[in-house]
Amino acid sequence: MLRNSLSVGPVGCNCTVVVCPVTREALIVDPGGDAGKILALLPKMGARVVGIVHTHGHFDHILGTREVAAATGAPISIHGGDLDLYRGLARHARYFDLVAERPPEPAQILAGGETLRFGQLQARVLHTPGHTPGSVGLFIEATGGAPLLLAGDTLFAGGIGRTDLPGGSSKRILRSIRETLFALPDETVVVPGHGDETTIGEEREHNPYVGRLASGGSD
Secondary structure (H helix, E strand, C coil), X not given: CEEEEEEECCCCXXXXXXXXXXXXXXXXXXXXXXXXXXXXXXXXXCCEEEEEECCCCCHHHCCCHHHXXXXXXXCEEEEHHHHHHHHCHHHHHHCCCCCCCCCCCCCEEECCCCEEEECCEEEEEEECCCCCCCCEEEEECCCCCCXXXXXXXXXXXXXXXXXXXXXXXXXXXXXXXXXXXXXXXXXXXXXXXXXCCEEHHXXXXXXXXXXXXXXXXXX
16 A cells, blocks of 8 residues: 655645555545645656545545546545535635635545445545544555554544534544544554544553543543
8 A cells, every 4th residue: 555645735634645556546535725736746656546535524624626636537525424514615715714616516425334445455434423423534454564544533643623613522523433443453553634643552542532541531
């Protein structure tokens, strides 16, 4: 598995390009801005994009979607619970003094449990509501390396996603992390929606909000 994560957009969203090393088919996850920067990476990785996937519908994860989709022709996927957020990009961007056009309609509406195939690899869609109703993580395994979780804004290094925005729920995000994400192998590398990478084992043990030693922790 070839992977490159880069910080894009006005608030540093982690956009990740994951490539099958055999076929060079690729997924782009969360193109949150700086579309030119994302597109410039593709020929360097030899990537042929077959899907654009969103971990959730907040504006900072979709600002570059229109341009990236137009350049690659790749279909877009997002969970049905976040369709209204996704379609409301232009309105939400205005709250932050940003100008954005409505992104293209998704080709696939996710529910959780799907398998997204790219070359000889596959990403399992994990529905992880709490930050938003339609938040998902993408779990990818590959021979010879640690599994990868693209967690969106559900789980961070030493933190969890905020739940004070419309549609957020602290109970749901804690349940999503403890029951779904913490069921993954300890060695799973976690790329959060913002900030530094971590592992499932590290967060299960030490995350101050939901780790083993947290009040009401995962045990």
